[in-house]
Amino acid sequence: MAVPDFQTSIKESAAAATPKARPAAESDAVTPGLPGDEDGPLYASRRKVYPQHVKGTFRRIKWIVLLVTLGIYYGLPFVRWDRGPFAPNQAVLVDFPGRRFYFFFIELWPQEVYYFTGLLILAAMALFLMNAVAGRIWCGYLCPQTVWTDLFQAIERWVEGDRREHLQRDRGPWSVERIARAGLKHFLWLMVAWWTGGAWVLYFADAPTLVRDLATFQAPLIAYLWIGILTFTTYTLAGHMREQVCVYMCPWPRIQAALTDEYALNVTYRYDRGEPRGSVKKSAALREQGKPAGDCIDCYQCVYVCPTGIDIRDGANLGCIQCGLCIDACDDVMAKIGRPSRLIAYDTEMNVKCRQEGVQPIFRFVRARTLLYTAVITIVGAVMVYTLAMRQSEGINVIHDRNPMFVRLADGAIRNGFTVHILNKSVEPRRYALSVEGLEDKSIEVIGVLPDGFGVPIVEVEPDRTREVRVTVTTRQKLPPAATLPITFSIVDTADGSRARASDHFRGP
Numbered sequence: 122m123a124v125p126d127f128q129t130s131i132k133e134s135a136a137a138a139t140p141k142a143r144p145a146a147e148s149d150a151v152t153p154g155l156p157g158d159e160d161g162p163l164y165a166s167r168r169k170v171y172p173q174h175v176k177g178t179f180r181r182i183k184w185i186v187l188l189v190t191l192g193i194y195y196g197l198p199f200v201r202w203d204r205g206p207f208a209p210n211q212a213v214l215v216d217f218p219g220r221r222f223y224f225f226f227i228e229l230w231p232q233e234v235y236y237f238t239g240l241l242i243l244a245a246m247a248l249f250l251m252n253a254v255a256g257r258i259w260c261g262y263l264c265p266q267t268v269w270t271d272l273f274q275a276i277e278r279w280v281e282g283d284r285r286e287h288l289q290r291d292r293g294p295w296s297v298e299r300i301a302r303a304g305l306k307h308f309l310w311l312m313v314a315w316w317t318g319g320a321w322v323l324y325f326a327d328a329p330t331l332v333r334d335l336a337t338f339q340a341p342l343i344a345y346l347w348i349g350i351l352t353f354t355t356y357t358l359a360g361h362m363r364e365q366v367c368v369y370m371c372p373w374p375r376i377q378a379a380l381t382d383e384y385a386l387n388v389t390y391r392y393d394r395g396e397p398r399g400s401v402k403k404s405a406a407l408r409e410q411g412k413p414a415g416d417c418i419d420c421y422q423c424v425y426v427c428p429t430g431i432d433i434r435d436g437a438n439l440g441c442i443q444c445g446l447c448i449d450a451c452d453d454v455m456a457k458i459g460r461p462s463r464l465i466a467y468d469t470e471m472n473v474k475c476r477q478e479g480v481q482p483i484f485r486f487v488r489a490r491t492l493l494y495t496a497v498i499t500i501v502g503a504v505m506v507y508t509l510a511m512r513q514s515e516g517i518n519v520i521h522d523r524n525p526m527f528v529r530l531a532d533g534a535i536r537n538g539f540t541v542h543i544l545n546k547s548v549e550p551r552r553y554a555l556s557v558e559g560l561e562d563k564s565i566e567v568i569g570v571l572p573d574g575f576g577v578p579i580v581e582v583e584p585d586r587t588r589e590v591r592v593t594v595t596t597r598q599k600l601p602p603a604a605t606l607p608i609t610f611s612i613v614d615t616a617d618g619s620r621a622r623a624s625d626h627f628r629g630p
């Protein structure tokens with residue numbers, strides 16, 4: 122069998138993914154060709170996919186990922202984090218009224234929106250890196266569309282039975298039992314969708330309080346509105362649209378196709394081992410005659426379990442989310458017929474070629490692209506950690522009076538006036554000691570603020586506020602003509618000693 126070039130193969134599949142003709146029973150499981158296929162119709166209506174239950178390693182991994190990710194999503198709003206008396210104690214909270222985003226020990230302010238840019242860059246690079254190493258594992262295991270669709274399919278299987286039973290009932294006439302089962306399924310789907318929307322709004326307010334307010338119909342209207350929107354989208358996307366989101370709506374498969382290469386691990390049908398395919402009997406007979414016979418017995422188990430309804434044996438396909446369930450199904454078949462497992466496996470196209478040429482397979486995880494993605498993740502991550510660790514919760518801005526620039530006092534001293542803005546970005550009130558450096562024999566006065574016992578003005582600033590004060594600085598120092606001396610204003614938090622500085626000039630006659 123000719124070896125298809127991987128890049129070309131996956132790109133071609135974007136334009137033409139029409140499966141080969143199959144017996145009617147099998148074709149129920151196969152997603153039709155994408156509209157625009159030159160050999161097919163411009164529009165093809167969807168054939169419902171009835172994925173069969175499968176047991177195995179990858180199914181187990183998917184269950185674990187599902188439990189962990191959904192557990193985090195539904196449970197995280199109820200996790201508490203002590204930030205003291207002036208801040209909310211919810212570990213993860215988007216606090217719009219307080220203009221804060223809290224994530225455990227990290228607290229972001231509105232002016233720090235660039236951290237979200239950094240997070241987006243990190244997320245994109247992590248996705249690229251995952252793709253370069255192991256294909257679409259994000260799609261197959263972690264994507265919310267995959268996780269919720271998996272959950273909805275599990276509910277469907279529990280209520281409607283596995284593939285065969287569900288198929289038969291759907292082909293039969295409507296009966297009381299069929300209506301009851303369908304009703305129960307949609308009710309359970311709506312409950313999950315409703316709880317999904319409900320969990321989402323809990324990230325925007327104190328979760329226990331909002332739950333109580335929602336239950337007593339005292340929550341704000343916007344909360345009910347968002348729950349309604351997310352209930353609808355979850356129910357529609359995970360219950361009804363399912364694989365169509367991955368095949369038609371999501372841009373990632375197209376981007377992924379452009380980013381992948383022949384060294385990336387992908388769920389691969391090892392056609393070098395599987396072809397020529399045939400029944401167990403036929404293959405055994407061929408082997409007895411010393412003729413080539415593949416391990417694939419054409420049983421379609423890999424197709425029946427596929428959540429997107431594609432046949433991995435047709436080669437790389439945009440519809441394949443790389444979930445690995447066909448590996449479990451085929452391993453089960455191989456065990457039953459006494460052939461080695463992993464006829465379908467996570468493998469690279471390069472290795473299939475190597476095996477065909479009798480060369481030892483190679484795995485190259487360290488490549489230019491993986492190094493590049495890792496370097497970007499490391500640099501952006503390090504910059505974010507450094508700036509987060511070094512950032513200040515206070516700030517000071519100084520504006521020199523324009524008119525007059527200076528005043529000579531009766532005793533010959535020179536006075537300059539300034540407008541000083543002191544920022545308190547924390548969630549508790551702060552007291553700052555204000556001082557000026559760069560002048561000798563000086564005094565500093567803050568209008569309306571009394572100095573402490575040492576003559577240092579102490580400015581109190583409310584939480585999350587900027588306070589503007591008028592400051593005069595006076596010196597008896599002998600100044601040169603037309604003097605412009607650099608000076609530095611400092612504020613020091615009297616509680617924890619954290620400080621901020623701002624530079625300006627002192628002007629003389």
Ligand code: SF4
Nearest residue numbers: 417418420421423451
């Ligand atoms: S499950 Fe394995 S043996 Fe059966 S059709 Fe698929 S690849 Fe062939």
Ligand code: SF4
Nearest residue numbers: 427441442444445447
């Ligand atoms: S072909 Fe296999 S890996 Fe791809 S989506 Fe279907 S079951 Fe998952």
